[in-house]
Amino acid sequence: MSAHFPGLVIIIPLVAAFLILIGALLDRRLAFPLTALALLGSLLTAIGLLGKVIQTGVVEYHLAGWAPPVGIAYRVDHLNALVLVAVATVAFVNLMGTRELVKGLFEDRLGPFYTLYILLIAGLQGIVVTGDAFNLYVLLEIAALTGYALVGMSEGRAPLSSLNYIFIGTVGASLYLLGVGYLYLVTGTLNMADLAVRLPALYPSKVVVSAFVICLVGLCIKMGFFPMHAWLPNAYSHAPDPVSSLVAPLVTKVMIYVMIRMMLFVFTPAFAFDQMAISEPMVWLAIAAIVAGSFMALSTRRLKRMLTYIIVAEVGYMVGGFWLGNRLGISGAILHIVNDAIMTLCVFLSAAAIISKVGSDAIDDMQGLFKKMPVTMGVFVVAGLSIIGVPPTCGFFSKWYLISGAVAAGQYGFMAALLLSSLINLVLFFRIFEIAYFEPFHDHHGDHGHFVSAVQEAPFEMLVTLVVTAVLLFALGIYAGDIVSQIIDHAIPVGIT
Amino acid sequence: MESLLANFLAKYNYWAYIGLVMIGMYAMIAKRNLVKKIIGMNIVQTAVILFYVSIAAKKGKTIPIIAHGHEDTGHHAVQALDYISPLPHVLMLTAIVVSVATLGVALALAIKVYRQYGTLEEDEIAMRIEEQ
Amino acid sequence: MDTLISVKPLIAVLVSLLAIPLIGFSRSPNVREGWTFLAAVIKFALVASMLPAVLHGKEIICQVVEVLPGLSLAFRVDAFGMLFALVASFLWIITSAYSIGYMRGLDEHAQTRYFCFFAVSLSAAIGVAFSANLLTMYLFYEMLSLATYPLVTHHQDEEARTSGRKYLLYTVGASIGLVLPAMLVTYHFTGNLDFSPQGVLAGTASRGTVALLLFMFVFGFAKAAVMPLHSWLPAAMVAPTPVSALLHAVAVVKVGVFSIVRVITGIFGTDMLQAFDLSTPLLFVASTTILVGSFIALSQDNLKRMLAFSTIAQLSYIVLGAAMLSPKGVTGGMVHIAMHAFGKITLFFCAGAIFVATGKKNISEMTGIGRRMPVTMTAFFIGALSIIGMPPCGGFLSKWTLVLGALEADQIAILAVLLFSSLLNAAYFMPVVYRAFFCPPEDALFEARVQEAPLFCVVPLAITAVISLVLLVYPQPFMQLAVMSAAKVTGL
Incomplete structure (x- = not known):
């Protein structure tokens, strides 16, 4: 059984997708439990896989028994096992938390919604485990297509934003495919491990250089890396709330994972960092991403839009951290993939809870929310603190690694950008807290109100998931040392110091 | 000059696909009509597919179907060099499916946009959004 | 150095956090305050129970979890941390009593929230006191x-x-913008952020870098209100008076100076700062703050604002003491944490009591108030004497030690600053006392009838005032703790 784990993480959701579609035709109420069951299954599989990888090292799996390079290989090492668990966790938690919201929004389309939901997860988990460059493209498109459809499902500006998302996303994916084509042209293989063996002899070739550049640009588009981020804020902020809280934590993070995978395990660090000499410009672009994302977030007064701009900045964190090219920076980037996934989930989920109660996502409408929704706001505060980077929440620790990496690499500009972004995040979140805490103003005598009556909280299951994510933020922070030493250290090739 | 031209002619398939990508990109950037943009997107995808297919080709060789394979085995072995590479074609089958699916989703969304705003011209849609 | 391993420091930190659900879900205010008291007493008892071991020169350590390679969340109780923790946890008990009188007296809203966050703050303050390394701090x-x-x-x-x-x-802002990068750079140089008697940074960085880091830390711990990052303190006086009293005379601001002193002694080390001759710029910054803060206090009419500026000046005494880098100077700075805490909290309590009883905030409106609130104003007089540094109050002792430290360090200019500042302190405190007691009867704004604030307000301030007096005669265990840790960090 456990030998098939790498295959199962994709097969479970894929098969479930069909079952859900058929089940929902029979009875709409079947869609949710089926999805929950399948996602729970894949979460457990992912955790099992991570345990196995920690114990015994890399797990190889040959799809349908064909050995690579002929067949498609799924190869799970510390890096993707970790990301896989993050993806599966976010998918499952978000599913549980948004049940009521989904019911309210898509009452008549529960079957299609959950089918798309689980296909998206199948795609993302596939991207993470696959060891084949072309297979990755296909899974990328599965994830992207379901993502477009999910984003476009709501009314208002969502379809238009989704259409723009398609245009840019397709260009990104096509560029990636093109890059892979170039690699295939010179090596005759699509298997990542095989590519890594054959490529070094060909490093001087201009074809390899082109492939590298084209792939990287394609991935940067897909992950919304500044200045190719234009699609991201619209698509994520106009999407339905339960979708935003799914795609915002996952899609960009998985794309960053793909970049790390390609750079470290296909092109090898020697090529990516030393020969190409693009570390410096990439870090500067990341600085630009962080600064621009932070300031754009300051300029908006809409909650979800602000959060999407924060994502643009966070992408800068991870890309910049990776291109610092030292162990600390890369550890920080990988750790931040996990942390940011949970952080973003937490903050988008609480935003969804708030918006569903307030009926608007303008931050000026959030008056008196601490009284009205104390638990939700409490979780929102925790998520905000984590994004600001206050210990002992997890955001602090990935920032710690990223800044240490910057200091070790002598990239003080990157350090300054991270600190600036922390300060701006502080302003961003406390701006909201202030409105929710102070307004409406009232005179401070008389009102004995420590036993508040006008509580109007989000649905119970949402509250539970919110609290769980908030606890996760602390747990990830406290165990950051273990995550790094047990998992991430093994994920980074030994050559990198 | 001479060599440039020779270079161009010798690798015309690359130039063709680059040209197609450029055309597609141009349509996506410059056209204001959503359907034209979708067409541009599709041209980009098709160009990549053509690129893959073209790199499989070998001059003067045939398609990779081994006729009478069983009877000939004793006489001469199958030479891979005699056939064009089948793998890119197989890959592109998948890519074609992907591009068709993308097109489908894009068109579906375009219909939704049209229903909502009554137009597919971007600037008019922008005006509608302003009005709201 | 003997060390004991014990979870006591951790429990001492956590006890007030654990009390929060109890405080938050209490059915009635009396039960709620009961829990607060219980938590405060347990906390103080835990801290005090570690005192004998510390006085015997032992250190109590407790490692919680290793969060980063070579960096743990860890606690270590040494003499200096003990000093601060004792002051803070003892005053929490007193302030809790005072809070009850004040908050109920004014019928404030959201009292549950108030008591909950008070408990969190105390956990944090004790956490800082017991931190074994910079990250935990x-x-x-x-x-x-x-x-x-x-x-x-x-x-x-x-x-x-x-x-x-x-x-x-x-x-x-300052801690993210200045302390965090300084801490990371330090970590980059040393790979270790543990506080150790002669610092960890020695021999790893050049003088310029050390100077830069030092000032990033000194200004970054903005809670210490070293000028120019001081103006939050007067602004924060909008808080209810018990908050100002405990947090802005004891816990918060002292955490700031505590952190600075810790970093100067535990990360940089006095020897290195001496070798790089970085004491002078620090002394300059601290002296400027002392003098300017006192001058501004002179011009204030709002009593709490005046106290705030006085606090700004007094805090820099502690920084000044540490910056002298001499055993006597460091001792004086450390013991001033305790002396100033008792003196200043008395003053804040008095200001609050006046507000509760009369609703007056401005000094000009307090003419003749001494006749109406004799206990309160007598306590005010004692607190003021302690801050000025006159016998028979504890403040005299810390100032005396600081003066000795200045002589020991051969800093005549600092001696002048200390004496001049005491004059200024007298100049802004004595008019208040004079106005309260000795104004001509026809100018008095209050009748001579005694009408004090509620008992819950008056008793705490009387207690702290008496302690201020007792501390001169019997300054233990604070003096001993300060001497011990000063001896350790200066290596003499």
């Missing part, structure tokens, strides 16, 4: 900034909002 430092925000902005009106903004911007 930073963690609790940030926690304190955030936990005190709802206390500072308790009134939830426009003014509180503006002050709250300023408060956060200064304290959290």
Whole structure:
């Protein structure tokens, strides 16, 4: 059984997708439990896989028994096992938390919604485990297509934003495919491990250089890396709330994972960092991403839009951290993939809870929310603190690694950008807290109100998931040392110091 | 000059696909009509597919179907060099499916946009959004 | 050095956090305050139970979890941390009593929230006191900034909002913008952030880098209100008076100076600072703050604002003491944490009691108040004497030690600053006392009838005033703790 784990993480959701579609035709109420069951299954599989990888090292799996390079290989090492668990966790938690919201929004389309939901997860988990460059493209498109459809499902500006998302996303994916084509042209293989063996002899070739550049640009588009981020804020902020809280934590993070995978395990660090000499410009672009994302977030007064701009900045964190090219920076980037996934989930989920109660996502409408929704706001505060980077929440620790990496690499500009972004995040979140805490103003005598009556909280299951994510933020922070030493250290090739 | 031209002619398939990508990109950037943009997107995808297919080709060789394979085995072995590479074609089958699916989703969304705003011209849609 | 391994420090930190659900879900105010008291007493008992071991020169360590390679969340109780923890946890008990009188007396809103965040703040303060390394200290430092925000902005009106903004911007902004990078750079150089008697940074960085880091730390711990990052403190006086009293005379601001002293002694080490001759610029910054703060205090009419500026000046005494890098100077600075705490909290309690009893905030409106509130104003007089540094109060002792330290370090200029500043202190405190007691009867704004604030207000301030007096005769265990840790960090 456990030998098939790498295959199962994709097969479970894929098969479930069909079952859900058929089940929902029979009875709409079947869609949710089926999805929950399948996602729970894949979460457990992912955790099992991570345990196995920690114990015994890399797990190889040959799809349908064909050995690579002929067949498609799924190869799970510390890096993707970790990301896989993050993806599966976010998918499952978000599913549980948004049940009521989904019911309210898509009452008549529960079957299609959950089918798309689980296909998206199948795609993302596939991207993470696959060891084949072309297979990755296909899974990328599965994830992207379901993502477009999910984003476009709501009314208002969502379809238009989704259409723009398609245009840019397709260009990104096509560029990636093109890059892979170039690699295939010179090596005759699509298997990542095989590519890594054959490529070094060909490093001087201009074809390899082109492939590298084209792939990287394609991935940067897909992950919304500044200045190719234009699609991201619209698509994520106009999407339905339960979708935003799914795609915002996952899609960009998985794309960053793909970049790390390609750079470290296909092109090898020697090529990516030393020969190409693009570390410096990439870090500067990341600085630009962080600064621009932070300031754009300051300029908006809409909650979800602000959060999407924060994502643009966070992408800068991870890309910049990776291109610092030292162990600390890369550890920080990988750790931040996990942390940011949970952080973003937490903050988008609480935003969804708030918006569903307030009926608007303008931050000026959030008056008196601490009284009205104390638990939700409490979780929102925790998520905000984590994004600001206050210990002992997890955001602090990935920032710690990223800044240490910057200091070790002598990239003080990157350090300054991270600190600036922390300060701006502080302003961003406390701006909201202030409105929710102070307004409406009232005179401070008389009102004995420590036993508040006008509580109007989000649905119970949402509250539970919110609290769980908030606890996760602390747990990830406290165990950051273990995550790094047990998992991430093994994920980074030994050559990198 | 001479060599440039020779270079161009010798690798015309690359130039063709680059040209197609450029055309597609141009349509996506410059056209204001959503359907034209979708067409541009599709041209980009098709160009990549053509690129893959073209790199499989070998001059003067045939398609990779081994006729009478069983009877000939004793006489001469199958030479891979005699056939064009089948793998890119197989890959592109998948890519074609992907591009068709993308097109489908894009068109579906375009219909939704049209229903909502009554137009597919971007600037008019922008005006509608302003009005709201 | 003997060390004991024990979870006591951790429990001492956590006890007030654990009390929060009990405080938060209490059915009636009396039960709620009961829990607060219980937590405060347990906390103090835990801290005090570690005192004998510390006085015997032992250190109590407790490692919680290793969060980063070579960096743990860890506690270590040494003499200096003990000193601060004793002061803070003891005064929490007193302040809890005072809070009851004050908050009920004024019928304040959201008292549950108030008591909850008070408990969090105390956890954070004790956490800072017991931190074994800079990372742990930073963690609790940030926690304190955030936990005190709802206390500072308790009134939830426009003014509180503006002050709250300023408060956060200064304290959290400076710690993220200055302390965090300084800490990371230090970590980059040393690979180790543990506080150790002669510092960890020695021999790893050049003089320029050390100087830069030093000032990033000194200004970054903006809670210490070293000028020019001081103006949050007067602004934060919008808080209810018990908050100002405990947090802005004891816990918060002392956490700031405590952190600075810890970093100077535990990360940089006095020897290195001496070798690089970085004491002079530090002394200059501290002296400027002392003098300018005192001058501004002279011009204030709002009693709490005056006390705030006085606090700004007094805090820099502690920095000044540490910056002298001499055993006597460091001792004086450390013991001033305790002396100033008891003196200043008395003054704040008095200001609050006056407000509860009469609703007056300005000094000019307090003419003749001594006849109406004799106990309160006598306590005020004692507190003021202690801050000025005159016998028979504890403040005399710390100032005397500081003066000796200045002589020991051959800093005549500092001697002048200390004496001149005492004159200034007298100049802004004595008129208040004079106005309260000795004004001509026809000018008095109050009748001679005794009408004190509620008992819950008066008893605490009387206690702290008496302690201020007793500390001169019997300054133990604070003096001994300060001498011990000063001897350790200066290596003499």
